[in-house]
Amino acid sequence: DAGVTQSPTHLIKTRGQHVTLRCSPISGHKSVSWYQQVLGQGPQFIFQYYEKEERGRGNFPDRFSARQFPNYSSELNVNALLLGDSALYLCASSRDIHSTDTQYFGPGTRLTVL
């Protein structure tokens, strides 16, 4: 079975631009979460979506938004990019939303903002 997939793998943008990152969960998984991992740090939680609704949000500005589609895939959008948004963006899927559900991570999208 395919794992969590993310696209693109790498992306270079300039300050002020916007970006859309995509994630496809493992088949049968209904929850998708997004994380930002800055170099040298652990991943930081951005959003969790379940059944197309936002179910959790981390401490990120409104420039960050996301959505989940009927097929459970998800997009993360970041507007007005800043240099500090440069990071590895990780998507994780889980079967449901319970805290006991294991999250499986994709390979990530590396975003560089110049």
Added chain:
Amino acid sequence: GEDVEQSLFLSVREGDSSVINCTYTDSSSTYLYWYKQEPGAGLQLLTYIFSNMDMKQDQRLTVLLNKKDKHLSLRIADTQTGDSAIYFCAEIPGDKIIFGKGTRLHILP
């Protein structure tokens, strides 16, 4: 508050055991996790332990949990060069995973 602490670096000789330690703050987490991240890659779930267990063994991996002290450790027996990576401890208090900053495991020949 929510916080997960790990030492940042560990250096071990090939064939020895590696022990990576972690402390967490939220006692409500039902599971505690260890993830592995190799250079340029995403996170790979290594193992997890249910909060009412003291120990879990899975091949070369042993997880020890001291719930009273909120201390979690990961022991890797017979450490190999392929074990070189960053290891993240994580807890789930509520609706999100809280990760530590990661421990970089370096293998000496």
